Amino acid sequence: MNKINPACKDVDLAAACELLKAGDNWLILTHQYPDGDTLGSAYALGKALQLLGKKVRVVCSDVIPGKYAYITEAAKWDDFTPSHYCAVDVADPRLLGEELEAYAMLVELCVDHHASNTYYAENLLYKDYAATAMLVYEIIKELGVELTPAIAEALYTGMATDTGCFRYSNTDALCHRMAADMLDIGIRSDYINRVMFDIKSRRRMELERMALAAIHFEWDGRCAVMPLTVDMIKNSGALENDMEGLASIPREIEGVWVGATLREIDDNRFKISMRTGSKANACDICTLLGGGGHAAAAGCTVTGELQDVLARVLDAVKTAVPQIEAGDGDEYPV
Amino acid sequence: MNKINPACKDVDLAAACELLKAGDNWLILTHQYPDGDTLGSAYALGKALQLLGKKVRVVCSDVIPGKYAYITEAAKWDDFTPSHYCAVDVADPRLLGEELEAYAMLVELCVDHHASNTYYAENLLYKDYAATAMLVYEIIKELGVELTPAIAEALYTGMATDTGCFRYSNTDALCHRMAADMLDIGIRSDYINRVMFDIKSRRRMELERMALAAIHFEWDGRCAVMPLTVDMIKNSGALENDMEGLASIPREIEGVWVGATLREIDDNRFKISMRTGSKANACDICTLLGGGGHAAAAGCTVTGELQDVLARVLDAVKTAVPQIEAGDGDEYPV
Numbered sequence: 006m007n008k009i010n011p012a013c014k015d016v017d018l019a020a021a022c023e024l025l026k027a028g029d030n031w032l033i034l035t036h037q038y039p040d041g042d043t044l045g046s047a048y049a050l051g052k053a054l055q056l057l058g059k060k061v062r063v064v065c066s067d068v069i070p071g072k073y074a075y076i077t078e079a080a081k082w083d084d085f086t087p088s089h090y091c092a093v094d095v096a097d098p099r100l101l102g103e104e105l106e107a108y109a110m111l112v113e114l115c116v117d118h119h120a121s122n123t124y125y126a127e128n129l130l131y132k133d134y135a136a137t138a139m140l141v142y143e144i145i146k147e148l149g150v151e152l153t154p155a156i157a158e159a160l161y162t163g164m165a166t167d168t169g170c171f172r173y174s175n176t177d178a179l180c181h182r183m184a185a186d187m188l189d190i191g192i193r194s195d196y197i198n199r200v201m202f203d204i205k206s207r208r209r210m211e212l213e214r215m216a217l218a219a220i221h222f223e224w225d226g227r228c229a230v231m232p233l234t235v236d237m238i239k240n241s242g243a244l245e246n247d248m249e250g251l252a253s254i255p256r257e258i259e260g261v262w263v264g265a266t267l268r269e270i271d272d273n274r275f276k277i278s279m280r281t282g283s284k285a286n287a288c289d290i291c292t293l294l295g296g297g298g299h300a301a302a303a304g305c306t307v308t309g310e311l312q313d314v315l316a317r318v319l320d321a322v323k324t325a326v327p328q329i330e331a332g333d334g335d336e337y338p339v
Numbered sequence: 340m341n342k343i344n345p346a347c348k349d350v351d352l353a354a355a356c357e358l359l360k361a362g363d364n365w366l367i368l369t370h371q372y373p374d375g376d377t378l379g380s381a382y383a384l385g386k387a388l389q390l391l392g393k394k395v396r397v398v399c400s401d402v403i404p405g406k407y408a409y410i411t412e413a414a415k416w417d418d419f420t421p422s423h424y425c426a427v428d429v430a431d432p433r434l435l436g437e438e439l440e441a442y443a444m445l446v447e448l449c450v451d452h453h454a455s456n457t458y459y460a461e462n463l464l465y466k467d468y469a470a471t472a473m474l475v476y477e478i479i480k481e482l483g484v485e486l487t488p489a490i491a492e493a494l495y496t497g498m499a500t501d502t503g504c505f506r507y508s509n510t511d512a513l514c515h516r517m518a519a520d521m522l523d524i525g526i527r528s529d530y531i532n533r534v535m536f537d538i539k540s541r542r543r544m545e546l547e548r549m550a551l552a553a554i555h556f557e558w559d560g561r562c563a564v565m566p567l568t569v570d571m572i573k574n575s576g577a578l579e580n581d582m583e584g585l586a587s588i589p590r591e592i593e594g595v596w597v598g599a600t601l602r603e604i605d606d607n608r609f610k611i612s613m614r615t616g617s618k619a620n621a622c623d624i625c626t627l628l629g630g631g632g633h634a635a636a637a638g639c640t641v642t643g644e645l646q647d648v649l650a651r652v653l654d655a656v657k658t659a660v661p662q663i664e665a666g667d668g669d670e671y672p673v
Contacts, residue, residue, distance in 0.1 A: 170504055170505060170506050171504060171505045171515075171518070172504050172529070172532040172533075172536060172537075173529060173532075174528075174529035176522070176528065176529075177522055178519035178520070178522040178523045179519070181505075181515045181516065181518045181519035181522065182515065182516060182519045184505070184515045185512035185513070185515035185516045185519070186512070188510070188511055188512040188515065189512045194508075194510065195506070195507060195508035195510075198506040198507075199506075202506060203506075203587075203591045204591055204592070204593050205591055205592055205593060206592075206593045207556075207560055207592055207593060207594065210551065210554075210592050213551060214548075214551040214552050217544065217547060217548040217551065218548055218552065220544075222541075226541055253537075257537045257538055257539055258538070258539055258540075258541055258544050259538050259539060259540045259541060260541065
């Protein structure tokens with residue numbers, strides 16, 4: 006644990022709720038590049054505090070993407086000079102972003118689920134929870150505020166987005182049961198899931214077109230390498246938020262042990278995202294290329310012409326996973 | 340309701356369980372082109388009946404795709420001459436397929452959730468349930484059999500696959516709560532979801548490559564038409580089960596009101612799948628082309644060269660949805 010402020014400590018649910026009840030106006034801070042969990046958590050908590058008669062405003066360093074309009078349009082924040090500050094789903098004050106960095110040292114309560122939390126405020130931290138929204142749901146119950154459809158939709162958004170719609174390994178029984186509680190309220194879960202998970206921007210689609218056409222397969226398809234060059238990104242018009250999750254594509258192809266995405270950051274400098282299943286160790290491969298990470302997901306940066314970078318990546322894969330050349334006949338290596 | 344056999348009637352959970360308990364050996368029938376719900380339901384029910392000391396075998400007209408190996412490999416069926424027959428998730432005896440059609444008139448109990456069920460046996464039919472596996476879970480509880488990890492994985496597979504991993508509008512609170520019960524047992528839900536939802540065959544990927552490159556956009560991207568020609572299918576090597584869900588791709592592009600997939604069935608004959616959101620009616624469009632269907636999903640068959648078929652489809656869209664030309668400025672038409 007890397008405590009920014011040694012005086013900051015863990016608080017329990019009851020103490021966090023006492024803190025929230027004690028303040029009469031709250032500025033709720035979300036992290037930059039906002040996602041469904043920070044926004045859903047903040048909007049749900051904000052609306053619940055308003056129902057307790059407090060003045061509330063939710064703020065974010067970045068413009069909130071239009072796809073969250075069903076959350077933002079359901080809220081009407083108050084105009085006031087804040088004296089209390091709460092951060093939700095913000096593991097480190099640096100993640101508040103430029104616009105909100107001035108508030109970093111004012112935060113009284115941080116509600117979060119990231120194991121990497123840096124303790125910059127009183128911390129209500131449930132590391133086992135798949136989403137901060139699950140924890141906000143506990144707060145709202147403890148505060149005695151009844152769920153409204155708008156609150157339930159915000160909470161559901163956090164739970165669904167941080168679990169890949171209940172797909173990832175962090176999804177547990179509690180998360181499903183909490184989602185069920187939200188559905189009991191009567192929320193538009195199919196609309197939310199369509200907007201969060203199905204819809205792709207035209208720019209994203211164009212980039213996927215080009216990226217799929219450029220995938221290089223090696224060793225009977227057990228290795229797939231997908232380049233995302235500066236030209237491809239430029240020609241597709243893709244923005245940063247159009248590129249989310251692209252790195253998982255190569256490993257989603259049946260039979261692929263090692264999937265790599267080579268993203269050209271600037272001229273001839275490639276950020277490499279390596280993804281592996283049980284048959285290869287992504288960290289071992291990336292370590293050979295000067296990077297590191299986890300067994301299933303690792304990264305490194307390699308400089309050179311695309312073809313040279315590709316050759317170096319394949320070389321590292323072959324060194325770290327020599328059995329990839331011959332394979333082992335398994336049909337479902339996951 | 341179209342009752343094949345007027346003598347066949349609805350039975351309740353208790354009566355269905357009495358029937359199952361009364362028989363000492365059971366052949367459990369699944370539908371052809373087996374999916375996660377028919378297989379998960381059949382394997383879960385079969386294993387539960389085995390735990391009650393009965394002889395059981397699960398059968399299918401088709402070869403079970405390798406991705407279900409984690410279900411099939413966990414079962415060891417018995418060798419016996421069946422005298423009792425139960426169909427699961429089979430709405431109509433014709434869906435049993437060629438290999439099993441001889442059993443159609445022997446089925447004593449049908450456990451199903453399809454509103455289109457044709458009543459060819461005593462029917463335990465819960466039309467409100469998102470998956471037959473949910474109903475099989477109720478049966479297993481009623482039979483007093485304790486869930487094993489293998490049974491829970493089979494049931495979870497049915498629930499997850501029939502709801503698009505808890506994404507579709509049929510997902511309700513009960514379904515989430517039942518999934519939570521499965522997770523309580525300790526199942527490999529992340530492995531299952533990866534195999535069911537993330538992994539694409541190389542052939543599928545190749546076909547997607549070509550299909551994405553061929554998408555035609557009209558009216559500022561409010562209409563997207565994706566051709567799947569005989570040549571594309573042949574060149575990708577795609578088999579029928581590689582093509583599942585392809586028709587939803589055009590409508591998943593941001594801003595698309597009308598998404599159409601033109602699949603060439605044989606030379607110059609195109610099966611058209613039309614998908615729309617709230618701003619257009621797919622059935623209205625397809626009716627103009629001699630087809631029909633539902634408001635959000637409809638179909639028709641059009642003969643001609645691809646370019647002519649495309650022109651006719653666009654013409655029908657423009658006639659049925661005249662406002663698509665100018666648009667209405669909305670950013671999230673879903």
